[in-house]
Amino acid sequence: MPNLQTADRIAAQLAFLIETDKLKSIIRANVLADGSRFKNTAEHSWHVCLWALVFADQSNGANIARVIQMLLLHDIVEIDEGDHPIHLPHDHDDITAKEAAAATRIFGLMPADQDIAYRQLWEEFETGKSKDARYAKMIDKAVPMFLELSNPVQTQNEHDILRGILETGRFADLHDDWPELYQHASNLLNKLRLAPMEPTASRLRFVMEAATS
Amino acid sequence: MPNLQTADRIAAQLAFLIETDKLKSIIRANVLADGSRFKNTAEHSWHVCLWALVFADQSNGANIARVIQMLLLHDIVEIDEGDHPIHLPHDHDDITAKEAAAATRIFGLMPADQDIAYRQLWEEFETGKSKDARYAKMIDKAVPMFLELSNPVQTQNEHDILRGILETGRFADLHDDWPELYQHASNLLNKLRLAPMEPTASRLRFVMEAATS
Numbered sequence: 416m417p418n419l420q421t422a423d424r425i426a427a428q429l430a431f432l433i434e435t436d437k438l439k440s441i442i443r444a445n446v447l448a449d450g451s452r453f454k455n456t457a458e459h460s461w462h463v464c465l466w467a468l469v470f471a472d473q474s475n476g477a478n479i480a481r482v483i484q485m486l487l488l489h490d491i492v493e494i495d496e497g498d499h500p501i502h503l504p505h506d507h508d509d510i511t512a513k514e515a516a517a518a519t520r521i522f523g524l525m526p527a528d529q530d531i532a533y534r535q536l537w538e539e540f541e542t543g544k545s546k547d548a549r550y551a552k553m554i555d556k557a558v559p560m561f562l563e564l565s566n567p568v569q570t571q572n573e574h575d576i577l578r579g580i581l582e583t584g585r586f587a588d589l590h591d592d593w594p595e596l597y598q599h600a601s602n603l604l605n606k607l608r609l610a611p612m613e614p615t616a617s618r619l620r621f622v623m624e625a626a627t628s
Numbered sequence: 629m630p631n632l633q634t635a636d637r638i639a640a641q642l643a644f645l646i647e648t649d650k651l652k653s654i655i656r657a658n659v660l661a662d663g664s665r666f667k668n669t670a671e672h673s674w675h676v677c678l679w680a681l682v683f684a685d686q687s688n689g690a691n692i693a694r695v696i697q698m699l700l701l702h703d704i705v706e707i708d709e710g711d712h713p714i715h716l717p718h719d720h721d722d723i724t725a726k727e728a729a730a731a732t733r734i735f736g737l738m739p740a741d742q743d744i745a746y747r748q749l750w751e752e753f754e755t756g757k758s759k760d761a762r763y764a765k766m767i768d769k770a771v772p773m774f775l776e777l778s779n780p781v782q783t784q785n786e787h788d789i790l791r792g793i794l795e796t797g798r799f800a801d802l803h804d805d806w807p808e809l810y811q812h813a814s815n816l817l818n819k820l821r822l823a824p825m826e827p828t829a830s831r832l833r834f835v836m837e838a839a840t841s
Contacts, residue, residue: 436661461674480693
């Protein structure tokens with residue numbers, strides 16, 4: 416028999432881990448690279464971790480193990496609050512308060528030492544100031560952009576919207592912060608062809624058009 | 629402008645990373661904890677990484693950063709070969725050969741140094757002998773079992789199948805290798821109630837029944 420301390424600790428860890436299964440049901444505004452459906456936050460979280468690992472040599476010395484821990488956890492508050500697409504208008508103070516409450520509830524399922532440690536890691540990501548958090552945030556911006564650029568676009572207007580994201584939107588920071596990767600996105604956009612797509616795959620662009628019109 | 633060496637390297641890394649998006653479309657034989665649908669390999673990969681992180685204090689000194697790298701990559705060959713549910717009969721030599729070919733193709737998209745390093749990490753997981761690989765494999769067995777145990781079951785026969793997995797199937801190794809966690813699974817199974825479920829959620833059990841009948 417395990418001693419009680421260990422059993423209680425595992426029970427708390429399991430409560431957190433099983434609760435986090437709900438992240439697989441949080442749907443985002445971005446599609447897969449094949450345009451077949453919208454992605455969920457759990458699979459997005461896996462992908463950003465993999466990108467952070469593979470681009471480690473581009474990270475200017477970030478601690479990749481910490482970055483990956485950060486990215487495994489970075490969207491867990493969406494279990495309570497859902498995804499807030501960056502291109503839609505929001506009440507940011509309200510979202511910040513609600514996400515903090517979600518973090519308190521969800522990280523609080525874990526043993527106290529882990530609650531504190533992971534909460535701090537999540538706040539470090541949210542603040543985005545440390546070297547590790549800056550690299551993690553660049554990855555988090557890069558992945559959806561490159562997946563979008565892997566699809567053909569349907570109209571010139573959609574093409575213009577992607578150019579807007581690249582040049583003045585959420586991807587624009589990378590022009591200075593990660594110029595080599597920015598250059599690849601820019602090249603992909605310039606080569607992006609117009610082609611008909613299934614309605615599902617183009618819904619993101621309808622959302623984006625609505626947000627920018 | 630980036631120098632050519634860096635640009636070529638990033639292009640190879642992007643080719644690999646965008647290819648791996650396909651893992652989000654590989655469907656497994658296990659359901660989510662809420663029973664709503666089958667899970668895909670990308671979201672499963674995220675979840676096992678998170679479990680490995682949270683249970684680090686139970687890992688007997690495994691290198692958690694390496695374990696997480698291993699788990700981020702461990703199922704990537706399924707892009708070409710799909711998932712082979714452990715409870716169904718297979719030609720294992722055939723699968724091994726096909727998965728090796730998939731690894732050659734997919735890891736081979738990356739720059740040579742990363743191709744070699746990640747291929748070795750994947751083989752270490754597959755072999756399952758190192759301390760890190762043993763911990764990674766225990767996590768990979770534990771996650772689907774606990775998600776299954778988070779659902780009510782529909783029939784006594786399904787309950788018996790879960791008991792079979794626990795006592796003589798893929799989870800049975802944990803009886804000796806991770807007794808504290810095994811005890812929790814055993815307790816959950818003993819408390820598992822019989823309750824009607826939606827047809828989707830119980831499809832796994834039909835597959836399992838077919839395999840064991």
